[in-house]
Amino acid sequence: MDEKGIINPNARGFAGLIKSIMEPLNDNLEFKEKFKKLDRKFLINASNLNHAALISVTQGVMKVESVPNKPESNLKKKLVGWDGYISMDSQIFLALAMNRISIIGIGIKWILGKVKMRGILKLLSLLSIFDFLKK
C-alpha cells in the first residue's frame, strides 16, 4: 500500500480482472523488449464498478494494483501518480477490448462525456500495450 493506503497491491474487483488479463504479458519477451524503456502509470477506471486499475509499466515489467474509485477524489493524479487516466463504463471497455468500437468512436464518446481521459498522449502507449494482447 502507498502512504495514504489507497493503492492496493492485491488488485481487487475490476482491477483484479485487468490484472489477470494484462500481467501474463510479463511472460512475453517481445513485450519486455518493446517496452523496456517505458516508465509509465495508467489509471483505468470502470465508472460503474469498484476498484480502478493502476497499471505500471517499468522497464518492460507490468504491475497492476487497485485503487478504490469511491470517493472519486481517490483517483486524482497527485494521490495516485498516474501519467494517463481513462474512465468509462465497463461495456465500453469491453467494446474497446473486442474491437467493437474504434478510436474515433472513443473520441466521440469522449466528446459526449461518456469517456473521460487525461494525459491523452501518454495514453497512446497504453493502446500499444493493448495491441499486444491481440497478438
Next chain:
Amino acid sequence: MMQLNEEEYQTMIKRCLRCSICKWIPQVQIKSQKYATACPAIDLYNFHPYSGGGKIILALALEMGRIKPSKDLRDIVYKCTECGNCAIACKFLGTLEPLEIIMRLREKLVKAGCGPMPAQEEYIKAVREFNNPYKEPHANRTDWLPKDIKIDHSAKVLYYIGCTSSYRRKEMAIAAARIMNKAGIPFNILQDEEFCCGSPILRTGELDTFKQVLNRNLDVIESKDIETIVFSCAGCYDTFKVDYPLYRNYNFEVLHTVEFFDKLLEDGKIKLTEKIPIKVTYHDPCHLGRNAERYEEWEGDVVQILPLITIDVPPKPKRTGKRGIYDAPRNILKRIPGLTLVEMERIREYAYCCGAGGGVKSAFPEMALNTAKLRIEEAEDTGAEVIVSACPFCSTNLKEGIDSRESDLKYYDISELMLMAMGLEPEKLKWLLSEVV
C-alpha cells in the same frame, strides 16, 4: 471456509437447466453405453427427481411452497448416497453444486421434522448411546487389536480406526496396524476415547448431533499431542479433512493410509517383496476421491462486468475432485510385484459409487445392494480377479454385491494386499493365489 450460504443456495436452486448432465459421467469420458451413467439413485428408480438435478428442482419447489415436507419428498431426497458424481458432471461447465444442495435440503427436512429416515434415526441414537452406529458395546471397540501390535502412547501419529473397521472389518484395522509396526512407525490409538467420527450423522442432515460429535472428538484429540492422524476409513478421513474444518479449526495433519503408505514406500520404509501375480481393479471410494477435497477460503470480489454477467475475481476455487486421492493407491498397487492393475471405465473423480453412503445402506438396503452389484459387474468386465479399495464401508457393501451376484471376484482392502506383499500373510497369499490362478 466456503460452503454454500443461504443466499447462494436460494439463487442456485433456480439455475438448474434440467439438462440431465448430472445423470452421466463427464460426457468426454463415456467409453461405452453400459458404463455411461453416474447416479445410482436414478439408475435404480428412473424418475427424474432422483437425479442430482431432480433434487435441485425439489429444493426449489419446496422453497416456492409448491410442495411441502412429506414422506414422499423425504424418500426421494434420502435415496441418494451423496456420492457427488452429479456435482462433478455438472461442474464440467456449470457452476451449480448439486451435492451441497442435496445436503442442505436434508438439513431443511430435518429441521422441518421430516428427516432423517427411521433407520438412520436408529443409528444416530446408537451413536449417542454406544458411540458407534452398530449398537456394539463401546467397551468392545478395541477387540480388533491383536496382542502383538505395538502401540506407542507418546507417538505423534494417531491411527483412527473408525467404527466400521473396529466392529465389522477388523482385518483392515489389523492390516494397517501391522504395516505401521513393520515400517517402524510409532503410532497411538484412542482406545476407549475413540468415538464415531459423525459422518453417518452428517450425511443425514442432522447437523446439531454432528456438531456435538465433532466437538467431543476434537476435544479429545487436542488434549493429546497429536501431529498426524491416519485413517483407513475413507468416510472418517473425508469427515475430518473436509467437514470438520467447516465448523472448527484444528492443527493436525490428516492422512489416509494410502497416502501414508505410499510415502513410506517411496522412502523405503516398506518393501513389497512377495509376488502377487493377480489382476486387480481399484474402486475409488467417493470419500477418498472426489469428495476428499477441502473447501478453500476465497476472499475475492464478485464483479458485475456487464449487466447479467458477473465474474469472480480471482476465480473462486471450484471443488471438482481434482485434489482427491487417486494416485497414491494406484502407486501402491503398481509397486506390488507381479500384480497387474486394470482400470474400470468409471474411475477417479467420476468413479461409480459402491452404494453404501449417505445413509442409504441403513435406510434403503435394496438400493445399496443394487448399486454394489452394478459396480461388481463393472469390475468383472475388466477381467480382474480381485477388486481392491480403501474403505471399510465400500468393502462391506461391495462384498455383499459379490455374494449377491455369486461372483468369482475377491475383495481385498489395499492394506491387506500390502501385508501379503510384505510377506506378513503367507497363508492368506497362498490361499488367494490358489483361488485365482
Next chain:
Amino acid sequence: MLQKQILEEFQKIVGLENIDDSEVMTNAYSYNWCMEFVNCTEGKEPIPFSSIPKAVLLPSNTEEVQQIVRLCNKYNIQFKAQSTGLGPWNQPSSENCVIIDLRRMNKIIKIDDRSLYAVVEPYVSGAQLQAETMKFGLTVHMPGAGPQVSPLASATSMNGPGFTSPHTGHSARNVLGVEWVLPDGEILRLGSAGMKSNPDWYIGDGPGPSLRGIMRGWAGAKSGIGVFTKVAFKLFPYPCSTKFKLSGNSPNYEFEIPDFMKLYVMDCKSYNYLENVFLKIEEEEISFICSHLSGYGLGAIFSNSIESLMDKIPIAGMQVPLVVLIAARTKREFEYKQKVMSNIIDDFKLENVIGSKYTPNSLFYAEALRSNLGLHGFIATGGFQSSKGQCDTVKVCLKTTKMSIPLKKRYIKKGVIGNDFGEGVWITSYESGHYFHIESPTMFDQTEEKSVTGMAENMEENYQFDLLKHLGAPFFVEGDKMHDLFGPEMMDYHKWLRKIKKAFDPNGIADSGFYINAK
C-alpha cells in the same frame, strides 16, 4: 392426481413402481429450462414450472406405450412423451395430461456397420451411441443441445442442427425406419421397418407414400403426433482415429489429439466475405465442423467458465470469425484437406490464428468430437436460448444475422439480455453447404424477472421482425399461436398441419402445446 380406478389401470400396464402421481413427483416433472418465458408469452407468472401433469409413467417397451396411449384415449387424458427431457417442449400444456417418461426404453437395438445405421430406443444418449459406434469406426449426428440428449428425440420430434452438421447433416435428414405409436394407439412402422416380410430398418420411405415429412416436418411435433419408440438413423464415418484418450482431472482434462486433425479460426471481417468463404469451404466437402460464431461465442467454445473466457478476449475480438475443423483417417486424406484449406486461405487472404495467436486446450478437440460445444453457451449468465433461427441459404442466414443486430442491441441496452454486441449467432452448414442453419443464442438470467420478461419480449419481437423482413420461418414455430401467425404468410401450411393433426389424432390425445391443435 389420477382417479383411483384410472391409476390402477395404468399400474397394471407399467407396474406399481413405474407410475407416480404424487404431488412431489408431478411438481418435479413440471419444471423445465425456459418455461419462464413460455409462461411469460402466455401471460402467466414467469416461473420455470408448467402445468402439473396428473402422473408420470415409465413404460419399458413399445407394447406398454401402446397400452398407455389407448388408456389415455379411453379416459380422454392427454399424454406428453419425453426422453432426456431438456427444454419446455417436454412440458404438458394442461393439467389433464400424463407424462410418458421413456427412460426405461434405453436399448441400442442394432448397429449395422455395413449399411451404416443404428437402431435405438428413446433413452439412448448421443454420447452413449457414439461410444458404441466408435468401436466400428463410425459416429452419429448429435444435436447442438449436447451429447447427453436423445438422438431419437432430435430425429423424430425436434429440430436437429449440430456442430458436426457439415459431416453428419441434420437430424431430420438422417431418419430411416421408425416405430411410431400413433395417438390413437396404433403402431405404425415407417419405411422398411413396416414391410410385411423381412422388415428391417435401412430405409425410411414407404411402404407407399413416405410419411417422414408428415412425422416431423422441419421442427418436429414435440410429442404432438404420437410416441416414437424406435428409430433407425444414419451413421457416418468417424472423422479420424477413434483413439479417445484423456488424462488429468475434470474439468481440465488433457486430450491426446488424434493424428490428422487441424483447427482453423479465421476472421472474415465482413458477412459478405464470410458468405463466399463459407460456400467455398463447404463446396470442397472437407470440413467436420464449419461454423460462424460471434466473438463471444468463439471465446466461449474455448472456455469452461466466464472467468476463463476473459483471457480469450484477444481472439474474441474477431469481427466475423469462422471456425473450421478438418479431420482425416489417413495421412493422404489429411494432406489433401490441408492443401485445400491452404489454397482457400491464400485465395481469400485469410489468416488462421490457431497456432500463432491462439492455441486451444486439447480438450476442445475432445469436445468437438463429442459434440459438447453447444453447452458452452451457458457459461456467461447461466441461461441462454435462441431468440431466432432458421434453416435456409447462407445468404438468408447472414441477412438475418445482419438485420437482427440493431434489434438485439435495443434489448442489450435495456440490460435484459447479455451483451454480445447483437452479433450472438451460430451458423453452421448442413451436408457440405447443401443448406445452412442459423440461430441466435441470447444470454439471459433465469433468476431475474426483468431478464426473463425482456427475453420473452425479445423473442416475440423477433418473430414479428422475421415476418416483416421476410426472413423465413424461425426456429421455434410451435404451438397454435405461432403457426397461426406464420401460416398465412407461408402458403397456409398451418391449415395442412391441422389436417394432419386431425387425421392422426382425432381425439386430441397427444398434447399439442408445442405442435398444433386441430381446431
